[in-house]
Amino acid sequence: xxxxxxxxxxxxxxxxLEVLRGLNMEVATGSIYxxxxxxxxxxxxxxxxxxxxxxxxxxxxxxxxSAPGEPGAPVPGPAVGYAPQELALYEDLSIxxxxxxxxxxxxxxxxxxxxxxxxxxxxxxLPSTERVVGKLSGGQKRRVxxxxxxxxxPQLLLLDEPTVGVDPELRARIWDxxxxxxxxxxxxxxxxxxxxxxxxxDSVGLMRNGRLLAEGPPAALMEPHGHVSLEQTxxxxxxxxxxxxxxxxxxxxxxGDVL
Amino acid sequence: MNxxxxxxxxxxxxxxxRRDHRTFGFIVVMPAIQIVLMGIAIGQTxxxxxxxxxxxxxxxxxxxxxxxxxxxxxxxxxxxxDSIEAAxxxxxxxxxxxxxxxxxxxxxxxxxxNSNQQVTNTILIEVRNAMTATLEEQGDALxxxxxxxxxxxxDPAFIDFLAPGIMTLVCFMFSLILTTMAFVGERYDGTLDRxxxxxxxxxxxxxxxxxxxSTILIGQVSVVILIATYGFDIPIHGSLxxxxxxxxxxxxxxxxxxxxxxxxxxSEFQAMQLNMPVMFPVMLLSGILWPxxxxxxxxxxxxxxxxxxxxxxxxxxxMIRGWGLEHPEVATAFVFDLLFALLALGIASRTLxxxx
Numbered sequence: 344x345x346x347x348x349x350x351x352x353x354x355x356x357x358x359x360l361e362v363l364r365g366l367n368m369e370v371a372t373g374s375i376y377x378x379x380x381x382x383x384x385x386x387x388x389x390x391x392x393x394x395x396x397x398x399x400x401x402x403x404x405x406x407x408x409s410a411p412g413e414p415g416a417p418v419p420g421p422a423v424g425y426a427p428q429e430l431a432l433y434e435d436l437s438i439x440x441x442x443x444x445x446x447x448x449x450x451x452x453x454x455x456x457x458x459x460x461x462x463x464x465x466x467x468x469l470p471s472t473e474r475v476v477g478k479l480s481g482g483q484k485r486r487v488x489x490x491x492x493x494x495x496x497p498q499l500l501l502l503d504e505p506t507v508g509v510d511p512e513l514r515a516r517i518w519d520x521x522x523x524x525x526x527x528x529x530x531x532x533x534x535x536x537x538x539x540x541x542x543x544x545d546s547v548g549l550m551r552n553g554r555l556l557a558e559g560p561p562a563a564l565m566e567p568h569g570h571v572s573l574e575q576t577x578x579x580x581x582x583x584x585x586x587x588x589x590x591x592x593x594x595x596x597x598x599g600d601v602l
Numbered sequence: 603m604n605x606x607x608x609x610x611x612x613x614x615x616x617x618x619x620r621r622d623h624r625t626f627g628f629i630v631v632m633p634a635i636q637i638v639l640m641g642i643a644i645g646q647t648x649x650x651x652x653x654x655x656x657x658x659x660x661x662x663x664x665x666x667x668x669x670x671x672x673x674x675x676x677x678x679x680x681x682x683x684d685s686i687e688a689a690x691x692x693x694x695x696x697x698x699x700x701x702x703x704x705x706x707x708x709x710x711x712x713x714x715x716n717s718n719q720q721v722t723n724t725i726l727i728e729v730r731n732a733m734t735a736t737l738e739e740q741g742d743a744l745x746x747x748x749x750x751x752x753x754x755x756x757d758p759a760f761i762d763f764l765a766p767g768i769m770t771l772v773c774f775m776f777s778l779i780l781t782t783m784a785f786v787g788e789r790y791d792g793t794l795d796r797x798x799x800x801x802x803x804x805x806x807x808x809x810x811x812x813x814x815x816s817t818i819l820i821g822q823v824s825v826v827i828l829i830a831t832y833g834f835d836i837p838i839h840g841s842l843x844x845x846x847x848x849x850x851x852x853x854x855x856x857x858x859x860x861x862x863x864x865x866x867x868x869s870e871f872q873a874m875q876l877n878m879p880v881m882f883p884v885m886l887l888s889g890i891l892w893p894x895x896x897x898x899x900x901x902x903x904x905x906x907x908x909x910x911x912x913x914x915x916x917x918x919x920x921m922i923r924g925w926g927l928e929h930p931e932v933a934t935a936f937v938f939d940l941l942f943a944l945l946a947l948g949i950a951s952r953t954l955x956x957x958x
Binding site for chain 2 (some may be wrong): 391394395397398419420421423424425426428429430431432433435436440444445447448449450491569595
């Protein structure tokens with residue numbers, strides 16, 4: 344088993360605020376990794392470090408074998424696909440123009456883009472390519488955002504809340520597809536609020552206050568605590584950590600709010 | 603540097619601009635409106651100035667001056683004041699801008715409402731012309747004669763000085779406004795994160811934007827030059843092409859600076875505010891409205907650090923003097939604008955960081 348992403352004692356924050364504190368993480372090639380945690384726990388910051396947008400303050404992060412953003416590293420570049428939480432689409436472009444624009448940025452040729460576009464439209468149940476993104480529903484926009492991340496068939500896929508507002512049937516289909524591309528060697532890291540969704544991942548990281556409380560296959564995480572659900576496991580781990588570091592410092596990170 | 607990516611970014615930006623009809627209309631129409639308004643409002647000669655002639659002098663002289671003054675387009679001549687006291691009362695009451703008194707011993711005395719310098723200048727020019735013409739009729743001449751100027755017209759209008767300055771100002775301002783907002787939004791809505799995730803470099807992002815805006819710049823510059831020269835009948839003694847190219851370079855300098863502002867501003871409101879410390883020096887210190895030579899010495903270095911100062915000077919040299927690139931004044935403007943653009947672009951590509 345090879346490693347697609349590896350973080351060791353990773354520190355990173357903004358100004359005087361420390362967000363990631365000594366985070367350790369390991370994502371295997373060809374697996375789906377679910378990142379679970381409350382808002383503000385550092386999930387997005389972690390993804391931005393993996394994209395090379397944020398430079399670690401301390402520790403190390405490796406994506407596809409290199410520190411992201413270093414000269415010659417595959418990330419950022421066509422090796423990575425990224426769907427940010429805030430959608431990040433140009434509202435005035437049509438769906439077709441959006442995919443063509445990102446296809447060009449990924450240095451794909453026209454025929455490749457056209458072929459992938461036809462498939463993605465069908466798969467993600469998107470309306471005509473002529474439709475302007477700004478006039479789509481929230482769920483449709485999220486699917487366009489996902490289409491952009493999947494367009495160039497990257498080896499590493501970073502998805503920030505990819506299934507919010509997507510109907511259950513389509514969500515199941517997206518998971519089937521993620522499973523398919525993972526089986527063909529892609530590493531998928533996704534953040535989610537849906538605990539059931541995380542339970543389908545090959546590996547889950549329970550994140551809180553800038554570090555992982557636990558990491559491993561869902562079944563292995565639940566087993567030592569004797570609990571039947573991931574939610575109970577997370578709650579127990581939170582309480583144990585709260586006793587050490589004091590919950591008062593992070594009142595918004597109550598496990599109950601999160602899950 | 604990858605041309606495909608630059609092209610993708612330029613095409614995307616241009617599509618956005620074209621689709622936003624209101625903004626696109628603003629971009630196309632505003633420079634035209636501004637140059638027309640400035641041309642109409644500033645630098646033209648005042649007309650309809652009420653002016654009296656009180657003739658108590660020896661016969662002949664007053665009548666001759668009166669004849670020439672009556673022919674003036676600027677003055678509305680009144681000859682129904684019996685005494686200079688009556689004319690002064692009328693000036694005091696605001697009925698007249700001035701009066702010319704031909705005294706019984708043949709001397710000329712000008713009485714003025716000197717509250718408006720431009721009006722006074724107009725009256726002085728008209729009176730001087732009338733006197734010169736009268737003396738010529740008598741076979742005489744003023745002791746000082748102005749020979750045919752080496753450059754410029756015999757009676758230069760303020761608009762001839764101003765037009766090159768206004769062209770500078772409009773080209774600079776609109777290019778700046780166009781780009782300062784360029785990607786303030788994109789830096790915060792995640793779209794730029796996505797562009798960078800694909801491996802795009804800041805230089806590619808900046809050049810893509812610059813290419814998209816340049817298509818608009820070419821249109822704006824053409825409109826500004828055509829209106830300024832043909833609309834206001836301002837003579838161009840030099841090369842129109844040279845004028846166009848320099849205006850383009852100035853536009854690029856302003857755009858590159860605008861892109862730099864765009865990499866710094868946290869919001870569109872802040873971008874607007876950041877423009878102000880540049881707009882006012884450009885307007886006031888570039889010799890656009892008043893000669894740089896009239897500025898106090900300590901502030902003149904600021905003037906010469908602005909591309910607009912060099913450009914306005916060069917515009918004047920091309921338009922009025924008919925100079926070309928062989929003159930250092932003109933060539934320097936091209937070099938300075940280019941260097942300014944490259945420097946601003948270089949700094950912008952450093953402040954627009956992929957990695958933080």
